[in-house]
Every structure is written in structure tokens, then in C-alpha cells.
Amino acid sequence: MNRIDALFSSLKLEHRPALMPFITAGDPDLATTKALIEEMVVRGADMIEVGIPYSDPIADGPVIAASYTRALRKGLKQAEILKTIRSIRDEAGSGPLSRTPMVAMLSYSIIHRQGVESFLKRAVEAGFDGVIVPDLPVEESEDLAGLAAGLNVKLIQLITPTTPRDRALAIAKSTTGFIYYVSVSGLTGERQSLPPDLADNVSWLRTQTDLPVCIGFGISSPDQIRELSPVADGLIVGSALVRRLADAEGKPREAVVDDIGRFVADLSAALR
Amino acid sequence: MALNASKVRADTSLPDALGRYGAFGGRFVPETLMDALNRLSAAYAETKADPTFQARLDDYLRDYVGRPSPLFFAKRLTELAGGADIYLKREDLNHTGAHKINNALGQVLIAERMGKKRVIAETGAGQHGVATATACALLGLECTIYMGEEDIRRQKLNVFNMKTLGASVVPVTTGSRTLRDATNEAMRDWMGSSGETHYTIGSVVGPHPFPMIVRDYQAVIGRETKRQSLEKLGRLPDALVACVGGGSNAAGMFYPFIDDESVELIGAEAGGRGPTSGEHASSLTQGRPGVLHGSFSYVLQDDDGQTDDVHSISAGLDYPGVGPEHSYWKDAGRVRYESITDVEALEAYGRLARLEGILPALESSHAVAQAIKEAPALGAGKVLVICLSGRGDKDAFEVARLRGEPM
Numbered sequence: 152m153n154r155i156d157a158l159f160s161s162l163k164l165e166h167r168p169a170l171m172p173f174i175t176a177g178d179p180d181l182a183t184t185k186a187l188i189e190e191m192v193v194r195g196a197d198m199i200e201v202g203i204p205y206s207d208p209i210a211d212g213p214v215i216a217a218s219y220t221r222a223l224r225k226g227l228k229q230a231e232i233l234k235t236i237r238s239i240r241d242e243a244g245s246g247p248l249s250r251t252p253m254v255a256m257l258s259y260s261i262i263h264r265q266g267v268e269s270f271l272k273r274a275v276e277a278g279f280d281g282v283i284v285p286d287l288p289v290e291e292s293e294d295l296a297g298l299a300a301g302l303n304v305k306l307i308q309l310i311t312p313t314t315p316r317d318r319a320l321a322i323a324k325s326t327t328g329f330i331y332y333v334s335v336s337g338l339t340g341e342r343q344s345l346p347p348d349l350a351d352n353v354s355w356l357r358t359q360t361d362l363p364v365c366i367g368f369g370i371s372s373p374d375q376i377r378e379l380s381p382v383a384d385g386l387i388v389g390s391a392l393v394r395r396l397a398d399a400e401g402k403p404r405e406a407v408v409d410d411i412g413r414f415v416a417d418l419s420a421a422l423r
Numbered sequence: 424m425a426l427n428a429s430k431v432r433a434d435t436s437l438p439d440a441l442g443r444y445g446a447f448g449g450r451f452v453p454e455t456l457m458d459a460l461n462r463l464s465a466a467y468a469e470t471k472a473d474p475t476f477q478a479r480l481d482d483y484l485r486d487y488v489g490r491p492s493p494l495f496f497a498k499r500l501t502e503l504a505g506g507a508d509i510y511l512k513r514e515d516l517n518h519t520g521a522h523k524i525n526n527a528l529g530q531v532l533i534a535e536r537m538g539k540k541r542v543i544a545e546t547g548a549g550q551h552g553v554a555t556a557t558a559c560a561l562l563g564l565e566c567t568i569y570m571g572e573e574d575i576r577r578q579k580l581n582v583f584n585m586k587t588l589g590a591s592v593v594p595v596t597t598g599s600r601t602l603r604d605a606t607n608e609a610m611r612d613w614m615g616s617s618g619e620t621h622y623t624i625g626s627v628v629g630p631h632p633f634p635m636i637v638r639d640y641q642a643v644i645g646r647e648t649k650r651q652s653l654e655k656l657g658r659l660p661d662a663l664v665a666c667v668g669g670g671s672n673a674a675g676m677f678y679p680f681i682d683d684e685s686v687e688l689i690g691a692e693a694g695g696r697g698p699t700s701g702e703h704a705s706s707l708t709q710g711r712p713g714v715l716h717g718s719f720s721y722v723l724q725d726d727d728g729q730t731d732d733v734h735s736i737s738a739g740l741d742y743p744g745v746g747p748e749h750s751y752w753k754d755a756g757r758v759r760y761e762s763i764t765d766v767e768a769l770e771a772y773g774r775l776a777r778l779e780g781i782l783p784a785l786e787s788s789h790a791v792a793q794a795i796k797e798a799p800a801l802g803a804g805k806v807l808v809i810c811l812s813g814r815g816d817k818d819a820f821e822v823a824r825l826r827g828e829p830m
Contacts, residue, residue: 264728
């Protein structure tokens with residue numbers, strides 16, 4: 152069974168949503184990325200979203216875009232990212248990290264350059280369970296969806312507040328694993344307050360699909376986690392974590408990992 | 424991915440419903456923008472069917488822009504090149520000094536019709552920024568222009584003019600601080616603002632329907648050239664030459680001639696300092712198909728899919744991608760794309776100034792340099808038209824700096 156499916160069936164029994172932190176691979180370096188993934192799982196993360204840096208990320212806000220730029224400036228290569236993920240799986244033994252789903256979030260520019268099939272095979276070999284391709288709308292995703300299904304990789308599609316409802320249904324149909332519901336129109340980034348109709352939109356979507364619906368974009372505090380827990384199957388926290396990597400350069404790795412670990416523990420406590 | 428270059432007849436009815444030109448084009452953008460793009464497609468289709476809208480645009484093009492732009496015989500340049508008669512399609516004489524106003528006016532009129540209060544744009548050389556700021560001043564819309572810091576440095580005159588026209592100019596400090604980064608920022612802005620904002624893209628790039636809209640508004644260049652050529656010479660030209668960055672002036676010049684097989688079409692890309700990676704912006708002659716800024720087209724990318732750094736003396740050509748329809752024309756064998764170096768472009772800039780009394784933009788100087796190479800091979804008695812896409816006033820400071828001359 153794909154680790155994503157296994158996670159959501161077990162969380163159903165616990166009656167709580169998944170905590171899904173996002174971090175950039177290779178910011179400030181891959182050794183820190185590995186330590187962070189391991190620490191976040193210890194501290195209560197249920198799934199890890201790994202951002203694969205891209206030079207021209209039009210879908211991401213300034214915090215994540217800057218993080219991608221920092222990672223790429225050091226000459227980060229795709230192959231090294233995949234090697235790091237593989238080593239996390241290899242060293243997990245039968246521990247929690249052998250069961251924690253990991254999802255790669257990346258631009259279609261990168262996937263296309265490597266070839267869709269070749270990329271997906273390498274991602275599976277590395278230990279990824281799914282991909283989120285934010286710049287690949289449903290009209291362009293048929294090939295990727297077919298190949299991913301054959302390899303048991305989930306293709307997680309996004310639905311946004313600007314998506315008309317009939318279109319949302321079409322997107323839900325072509326999605327596997329879970330639906331990524333974008334809380335606000337615009338970019339990834341922290342928000343003080345979330346839109347008032349968010350809960351209604353997500354509740355409607357959950358009546359239309361059997362897939363788990365997870366909310367991302369703009370979630371940055373335990374209070375927001377508490378507010379959204381009742382309506383979502385999972386909550387994604389990205390920029391609020393990545394912001395903490397911006398000044399990681401020059402700090403001891405343990406301090407950076409501990410700081411982010413504590414933050415994840417606070418978020419995790421808020422949904423239990 | 425590249426199709427066999429043995430000639431497939433290029434289809435002028437494209438793009439298809441998905442915004443494809445053969446394999447190229449499409450929409451590779453976040454879901455957040457899909458609704459905005461669908462609304463824009465619908466609004467554009469309405470304007471095409473609306474004679475009142477078209478008449479209003481035509482009035483502005485005639486009385487405000489000064490169209491039609493002249494087709495001028497460049498006698499002394501012809502003598503220098505030694506071969507075909509060289510004509511200049513004088514887009515440099517348009518209001519605001521370049522072809523960019525043709526598209527900016529059309530798109531800002533669409534924005535007004537869609538009830539948008541605010542217009543944003545990216546700009547490289549600043550010509551599209553000035554054109555958009557101008558159209559917004561004319562129609563009373565709020566205007567924000569994204570421009571890379573490096574381009575702000577080398578195109579100060581245009582920055583000053585945009586501000587005078589009432590636009591705010593936002594310096595972009597990410598990445599290479601040029602057109603590519605300005606495009607990223609403009610798309611980011613639009614992602615959060617598409618409800619009240621129209622994004623006036625400046626070239627035949629980006630997600631569908633932008634490449635089609637920009638081509639259609641620029642096609643006035645090719646239509647006029649055809650008519651003027653028939654009136655003046657009684658026949659079609661034998662060859663057309665235009666510079667290609669994103670490729671809007673070239674697309675506008677070539678599109679009306681695609682079905683005229685006797686007319687050879689030649690695009691001149693920025694060869695920069697030569698073919699070494701990072702030193703040029705020749706997406707079509709040095710790149711390979713990939714995805715950038717929402718569209719599938721030839722791009723300059725490394726094996727990981729990361730965009731290469733590019734270089735051109737000309738800010739308007741300093742871009743790692745190109746419009747998808749150019750990629751289609753290249754693979755169909757309908758347009759031949761060549762590369763012109765910084766040095767060749769600078770030389771052509773000086774030559775046109777001294778021989779014809781016309782200061783071309785550095786972008787257009789690439790087309791002039793290519794034409795000087797083509798004319799002898801084409802031979803006497805043949806006719807070659809250069810799309811002189813813009814005037815060179817904006818480049819005076821940068822050329823003086825490169826020559827080491829004080830201003």
C-alpha cells in the first residue's frame with residue numbers, strides 16, 4: 152500500500168488531521184535537510200513535503216523563492232537530493248520514518264527536462280510516495296497522471312478559491328492520494344488571518360470526494376491549526392518553517408534543527 | 424522532442440483550444456491563474472468579434488500611435504551590403520519609439536473592457552514598460568511595472584519616463600535582475616491580484632492566450648508591410664528579417680507572411696559574447712524544448728531543468744526563452760533563426776546611424792546586422808525588409824559606457 156493511503160486510513164481512526172510540514176531540500180545544505188526531516192517526524196509530523204528548488208518558481212512566495220535561490224546558489228543537484236531521501240529511508244529500518252510519506256513538490260520544468268517517466272522512477276526509487284507539481288494544471292497533466300498511477304506514485308493536484316466548482320470536481324477526479332486545497336488565492340506565504348469562506352469551501356469539497364482534503368498556503372500558527380483541524384484531513388505548513396532557514400547559515404546545525412523541531416511540536420500539539 | 428525539420432506546412436489557424444502550436448505552447452501555470460486565463464481568453468474572443476472595439480483600437484493606432492509606420496528604402500545601407508534592396512519597416516517612428524505600443528494599447532483596452540482598475544507589466548529594455556504606462560495614462564488606469572535592477576541601470580531614460588507617465592516602477596532584485604526575473608515577479612503579483620488586475624505581457628511568451636493575443640496585436644506590422652510592398656513595388660518582398668528575444672516584433676512581422684512561401688523569414692537572436700553557456704540568449708539556435716514562464720518552448724536550461732544565465736548587450740533580448748509559435752515555426756522549417764553577437768549588433772547600430780541617419784535600438788540592431796549578411800546572398804534585384812522594431816535613444820548611455828566615452 153502507498154504510504155499516503157496508509158497514513159490517512161490510520162488517521163481516520165484517530166479522528167485527527169495530518170500535520171504536513173514543508174521544507175526546501177538543500178537549504179542551507181542537504182545534511183540539515185536530512186536532520187530536519189528526521190527531527191520533524193520525531194516531533195509529530197505525519198507527512199513531509201520536500202520542496203525541490205527551481206530557478207524560476209512562479210507559484211511560490213518570496214520566502215520559499217529565496218530559499219530555492221539560496222540552495223541553488225550552492226550548486227545543488229537533483230541527484231544529490233534523491234540520494235539524501237534514499238539514505239533517510241535506508242537508515243529508518245522499521246522505525247517511523249519507514250512509514251512516513253514523503254512528497255516531492257516541484258516545477259514541471261524540472262520533470263520535463265528529465266523525462267516524466269524517468270523522473271517518476273527515480274523519485275520512487277529514492278523513496279517518494281507522491282508528487283505535487285504546482286505549475287501543471289489538470290489540462291496538461293494526463294501523461295504524468297497515467298505514468299504515476301502505473302508506478303503507484305500519487306499525483307496531488309491543487310484546488311484554489313478561484314477554481315470554479317465544476318472545475319474543482321474535474322480536478323478531484325484526476326487526483327490521487329489527497330487534494331491540496333489552497334487556502335488563499337495568491338502565493339505560498341504566511342497570513343495573519345485566513346479567509347472566512349475557507350471552512351465552507353473545504354466542507355463542500357469533502358462532500359464531493361472520497362479523497363482526503365488537506366489545506367495549505369498561509370498556515371503559520373498553532374491557533375490556525377486549531378481553527379482548521381475540524382474541517383481538514385491534513386494541514387500543510389511551509390513558509391513559516393522555511394523562514395526559520397533564512398538565518399540558518401552560520402548557526403550550528405543542532406540549533407536550527409532544534410528550533411524547527413520545537414515549532415513542529417507546538418503545531419502537532421494543536422491538532423491532538 | 425524536436426520534430427523533424429523536413430518541412431511541415433506551418434498552420435496559421437493555431438493555437439488550438441489548449442493553446443498549442445504543434446507541440447509547443449499550452450499553460451504551465453498554477454491553478455490559481457487558470458480562471459483568470461480562461462476569463463481573458465473569453466474576453467479576447469469577444470473583442471475580436473466586436474467591430475466597435477476594433478474601430479476604437481484602429482483609431483488609436485492611427486491618430487495616437489501614428490500608424491501606418493512607413494516602409495523606407497535604405498539606399499546607402501543597400502549599397503554597403505551589396506545585394507538585395509534593403510527596406511526598413513519603421514516601427515521606431517511609433518509613439519513611444521517601438522512596436523511595443525501596438526500590443527500595449529490593445530491589451531490595456533481589454534483590461535478597461537474587463538473592468539480592471541490596475542494594469543501590471545514586466546519590462547526588459549523598458550519599451551514595453553513605457554508603452555504600457557502610456558496606454559494606462561491615456562485610459563486612466565493604475566499602472567505598475569516590474570523591471571530588473573540591472574535593466575534599470577542600463578535603461579535609465581525609460582525608467583524616468585515611466586515614472587513621469589504616472590507608473591510605479593518596482594525594481595526586481597532576485598536572480599539575474601533582468602527580464603526573466605521581472606517576469607517572475609509580475610506573475611507573482613498577478614497570482615494574488617487577478618481579480619482587479621490585468622497582466623499586460625509584453626511579448627509572445629507566457630501561458631495561452633498571451634502568445635496569441637500579442638501576436639495578433641503585433642500582426643499589424645506584417646499586414647502593413649505586405650500592403651506597402653504591393654503598393655510600392657508591385658510585389659511581395661523576398662525576405663523579412665526581425666530580431667527575436669521573446670519574439671513579438673518578429674511574430675507580428677512574420678505571421679501575415681507564413682502562407683506566402685516565396686518570402687523567406689529570418690529571425691536574429693542575441694548571440695551575446697558567443698555560444699558558450701551564460702554568454703548569450705540564443706534560445707532557438709542553442710536551446711532545447713522545455714517549460715519556462717507558463718509555456719512549452721525552446722529554452723536555455725541545464726540538465727536539471729534550471730534556467731541558464733543568459734547575456735545580451737540588449738536588455739530586450741536578454742531572455743532565456745522564446746515564444747512558442749517561434750519554436751513551432753523553427754521545427755516546421757518555416758522560419759530560419761540565426762544568432763548575432765554583441766559586437767556585430769554594435770557595429771550595425773553605428774552603421775545605420777551614419778549611413779541612414781537612423782539610430783536603431785540595440786535589439787533592432789541585431790536585425791540590421793543579420794540583414795547585412797543576408798543581402799549579398801539574396802542578390803541584386805531582390806527585396807529584403809528589416810523590421811526596425813525600435814529607436815535607439817534609450818541605448819545612448821549604455822553604448823557610451825561600452826565605448827568608454829563620457830556623456
